[in-house]
Amino acid sequence: MLRKLLVWLGVTLMVFSLFLVFVYVPTERTMGIVQKIFYLMVPMGWLAILSFLIIFVGSIFYLAKKSRRWDNLAFCGAETGLVFTTLALIIGSIWAKPIWGVWWTWEPRLTATLVLWLIYIAYFMVRSFASEEYRGATFAAVVGIVGFVDIPIIILSTTLWRGMHPGPIIFQGGLEPAMLFTLLVSLAAFTVLYVLILTQRVSLRNDQMELARLKELYH
Amino acid sequence: MENTGFLLAAFSIVWAVVFGYILLMVNRQRKLRIEIASLKATLKEKGIE
Numbered sequence: 001m002l003r004k005l006l007v008w009l010g011v012t013l014m015v016f017s018l019f020l021v022f023v024y025v026p027t028e029r030t031m032g033i034v035q036k037i038f039y040l041m042v043p044m045g046w047l048a049i050l051s052f053l054i055i056f057v058g059s060i061f062y063l064a065k066k067s068r069r070w071d072n073l074a075f076c077g078a079e080t081g082l083v084f085t086t087l088a089l090i091i092g093s094i095w096a097k098p099i100w101g102v103w104w105t106w107e108p109r110l111t112a113t114l115v116l117w118l119i120y121i122a123y124f125m126v127r128s129f130a131s132e133e134y135r136g137a138t139f140a141a142v143v144g145i146v147g148f149v150d151i152p153i154i155i156l157s158t159t160l161w162r163g164m165h166p167g168p169i170i171f172q173g174g175l176e177p178a179m180l181f182t183l184l185v186s187l188a189a190f191t192v193l194y195v196l197i198l199t200q201r202v203s204l205r206n207d208q209m210e211l212a213r214l215k216e217l218y219h
Numbered sequence: 220m221e222n223t224g225f226l227l228a229a230f231s232i233v234w235a236v237v238f239g240y241i242l243l244m245v246n247r248q249r250k251l252r253i254e255i256a257s258l259k260a261t262l263k264e265k266g267i268e
Contacts, residue, residue, distance in 0.1 A: 033222055033223055040230060040233055087232070087233055087236055091232070091233065094225050094228055097225065098222045193237070197244075200241070200244050200245070200248075204244050207251045207255060211251055211254055214255060214262065217262060
């Protein structure tokens with residue numbers, strides 16, 4: 001019931017956000033139409049960070065309680081996080097080309113996001129290289145906790161270092177009300193979509209564990 | 220309009236990846252559930268579960 005409600009809420013918000021982006025919100029004067037990528041890029045970045053927060057919390061609880069439930073949550077957060085961090089990097093590049101004239105530059109925000117992507121990869125690598133599953137889960141939990149250091153670096157990168165990336169205009173009130181409204185709707189739509197994807201992934205993970213348990217019984 | 224291609228590319232990539240990922244998960248889960256049901260039936264026949 002709750003899931004159905006979330007699906008409808010997600011679809012409604014997503015359609016509304018597309019309407020706002022393509023019809024309602026005014027085109028920015030300096031950057032032109034390509035600035036509208038902003039309403040996609042910010043949610044991707046937000047989901048990349050939210051996913052790592054889930055890994056961080058899941059990893060702490062896994063190490064404290066040794067419960068598979070928490071490891072499963074962290075693992076699923078890592079997989080969805082890898083998808084959205086990859087998208088954030090791709091969308092960032094597509095935005096950078098017409099605005100900065102290059103697909104990629106070693107700018108603090110971009111570099112910190114790339115480091116986050118590498119931490120996600122490391123999370124899966126330590127899992128797959130471990131000889132036993134519980135060891136892999138423990139090593140990955142350590143990566144999930146230590147790697148969280150990169151999150152404040154990403155958030156503060158535009159204020160700590162003077163890069164090419166725009167500063168925190170959202171929090172400084174530098175956005176026109178229509179643009180802020182569009183961004184908030186877009187963020188809400190993608191967050192609902194993310195919750196649906198994550199719960200689907202957790203459910204799939206639980207089925208995978210159940211199958212492994214049954215196979216063990218069978219052999 | 221100038222740079223419209225970049226905007227369309229960004230939206231297309233995000234939606235293609237998101238839908239692709241969801242479809243992949245749903246398909247994998249469907250297959251897994253069939254396998255789980257069949258294995259459960261076999262185990263029940265053997266009196267294990």
